[in-house]
Amino acid sequence: MTQITLLDGSIGQELVRRTGDRATPLWSTSVMLEHPDLVGAVHKDYFDAGATIATTNTYAVHHSRLVGTGLEDQFEELLKTAISQAKAAWDAHGSGRIAGALGPLLASYRPDLKPDVELAARRFGEIAAVMVADVDLFLIETVSSVLEAEGALQGVIGVDKPVWLSLTVQDEDGLTLRSGEPLSDIASLVETYAPDAVLVNCSRPEAVPAALGVIEQFGRPFGAYANGFTRISDAFLEDRPSVDVLEVRRDLGPEAYANHAMNWVDMGATIVGGCCEVGPAHIAELARRLRVEGYDIV
Numbered sequence: 001m002t003q004i005t006l007l008d009g010s011i012g013q014e015l016v017r018r019t020g021d022r023a024t025p026l027w028s029t030s031v032m033l034e035h036p037d038l039v040g041a042v043h044k045d046y047f048d049a050g051a052t053i054a055t056t057n058t059y060a061v062h063h064s065r066l067v068g069t070g071l072e073d074q075f076e077e078l079l080k081t082a083i084s085q086a087k088a089a090w091d092a093h094g095s096g097r098i099a100g101a102l103g104p105l106l107a108s109y110r111p112d113l114k115p116d117v118e119l120a121a122r123r124f125g126e127i128a129a130v131m132v133a134d135v136d137l138f139l140i141e142t143v144s145s146v147l148e149a150e151g152a153l154q155g156v157i158g159v160d161k162p163v164w165l166s167l168t169v170q171d172e173d174g175l176t177l178r179s180g181e182p183l184s185d186i187a188s189l190v191e192t193y194a195p196d197a198v199l200v201n202c203s204r205p206e207a208v209p210a211a212l213g214v215i216e217q218f219g220r221p222f223g224a225y226a227n228g229f230t231r232i233s234d235a236f237l238e239d240r241p242s243v244d245v246l247e248v249r250r251d252l253g254p255e256a257y258a259n260h261a262m263n264w265v266d267m268g269a270t271i272v273g274g275c276c277e278v279g280p281a282h283i284a285e286l287a288r289r290l291r292v293e294g295y296d297i298v
Contacts, residue, residue: 001296004265007053007099007225007273008046009283015042015057026069029060032081033074039082043089049280050287051273052096052297054089055139056131057082059103062123076130083134099164100135102127102152104142108202109168111145111179117154124155137162140195142202144168144178146185153193164271165190166199166225167211174203174210183214190218197221202275204229205252205260212267223269226260228252228277248277254285261286265295 012028018038019031032039043054061079066072086098105120106113128138138161140152149165156163167186170176175183190198198220200211205226215222230247261272274282290297 001294003270003298004290004295005053005223005271006051006283006287006290006297007223007271008043008051008055009225009274009278009280010228010276011039011042011055011057012059013277014045014279015039018042026060026065026071028057029065029078030069030071032057032078032085033071036081036085040085040088043086044092045280046283047089047093047096049284050290050297051283053099053273054086054096055099055101056086056135057101058127058131059101059141061127062103062105064106064123079127079130083131087134097136098134099137099139100128100131100161102138102140102156104144104148105151108142109144109178111148111177114145114147115151117147117151120148120151121154121157124152128156128159132159132161135161137164137196139164139166141166142168146177146179146181146189149186149189153189153195157193162196163193164197164199165195166201167215168202169200169207169211171204171207174200174207175214183211184217186215187218190220195220197223197271199271200224200226202227205257208260208264209267212264212269216268221270223271223273224261224264225273225275226257226278227275228257252277254282257282258286258289262289262293265290 015028015031039057090096105115138156143149168178198215198218200208208224208226228249230249264272
């Protein structure tokens with residue numbers, strides 16, 4: 001029986017939805033101070049839906065992102081709050097794993113910002129050191145360039161936990177990173193740093209099959225978790241954007257999303273889940289489909 005790891009889905013949008021607050025550039029971060037238990041409730045709902053991974057709400061917790069927000073001195077507290085909420089949900093559920101999320105150092109989908117590799121490595125290493133004792137693996141997410149990948153991978157060298165690298169690709173073809181570089185250019189970094197899995201995330205689900213055709217050649221377990229946006233708009237590529245400038249798709253309900261994800265599984269993906277705008281109902285339907293078709297969710 002083939003084993004499939006089922007990731008959770010969106011954290012940030014779920015938190016905005018449940019608080020009723022307006023989205024801000026740090027929409028999913030400040031909530032950990034204002035409504036921390038909501039973070040744990042979201043994790044619990046994904047476990048209840050069938051997910052076997054709780055991804056910590058640490059995607060945007062970087063010194064560089066906290067500058068000017070009034071939260072600069074709460075960097076470590078934010079990390080620890082996110083971890084504690086994931087652990088509480090894990091304790092209540094009684095099984096599963098916790099993935100420590102490592103998002104882009106400066107901004108999502110902004111390869112033009114070109115983060116310095118050595119600085120990025122130090123910053124990611126600092127986060128990893130705080131989290132390593134309490135997570136089962138590290139998930140480097142939404143990597144949009146070879147440079148971003150190298151900085152993050154250098155930062156987790158030597159951590160005694162598995163590392164998964166997840167890349168975001170152009171929605172039009174799935175064969176290029178958001179930087180315009182060929183996705184295949186990541187192969188040399190995979191060979192050098194040997195991440196334990198390579199994924200594609202935060203891209204349209206229609207772009208994923210082409211991307212999987214590339215990353216399956218890297219010789220690592222692979223998979224995907226797509227978003228539910230029509231596209232990444234120009235407004236979101238400005239400094240300090242909020243998610244409310246992105247348009248949500250109306251044709252990607254739980255059944256439609258599960259159809260996409262089951263196609264990825266048919267292609268050999270062993271790690272699947274959801275990203276932005278993919279919620280607990282989507283994960284529940286995907287879990288149901290996997291079980292019906294005889295997969296072992298681990």
